[in-house]
Amino acid sequence: xxxxKCDVMSKxxxxxxxSAMQMLxxxxxxxxxxxxxxxxxxxxxxxxxxxxxxxxxLGNAQDKDAVERVMNDLDAxxxxxxxxxxxxxxxxxxxxxxxxxxxxxxxxxxxxxxxxDGAAEEKKE
Ligand SMILES: [Ca+2]
Ligand SMILES: [Ca+2]
Numbered sequence: 557x558x559x560x561k562c563d564v565m566s567k568x569x570x571x572x573x574x575s576a577m578q579m580l581x582x583x584x585x586x587x588x589x590x591x592x593x594x595x596x597x598x599x600x601x602x603x604x605x606x607x608x609x610x611x612x613x614l615g616n617a618q619d620k621d622a623v624e625r626v627m628n629d630l631d632a633x634x635x636x637x638x639x640x641x642x643x644x645x646x647x648x649x650x651x652x653x654x655x656x657x658x659x660x661x662x663x664x665x666x667x668x669x670x671x672x673d674g675a676a677e678e679k680k681e
Contacts, residue, residue: 583609584643596637599627613650 569575587605
């Protein structure tokens with residue numbers, strides 16, 4: 557792995573997005589390091605991560621079949637473990653699903669209008 561990438565990780569994130577990326581990496585390794593291969597998630601580690609970190613989005617992660625389905629979906633190279641690349645695909649897919657939900661249900665118009673009117677006037681001055 558190129559050294560420069562690690563150096564970037566040791567710097568303080570300067571934006572929310574950089575912080576989010578570092579959190580994704582830290583969260584993955586918090587669970588991946590518990591048993592077996594330090595850099596991949598076993599079934600047990602995946603279940604723990606889903607339960608602890610994505611309980612709101614994947615409410616049924618306690619369900620063994622659900623974990624099994626997620627595992628099978630994510631394990632692109634069929635080695636029985638979820639590596640970071642496979643994990644990030646789950647996060648990407650969930651984020652897209654959240655964004656779709658956001659687009660489908662915009663905030664109440666009346667509230668936004670009254671708020672933006674005020675903001676627009678303030679900006680003009
Ligand atoms: Ca592991
Ligand atoms: Ca895999």
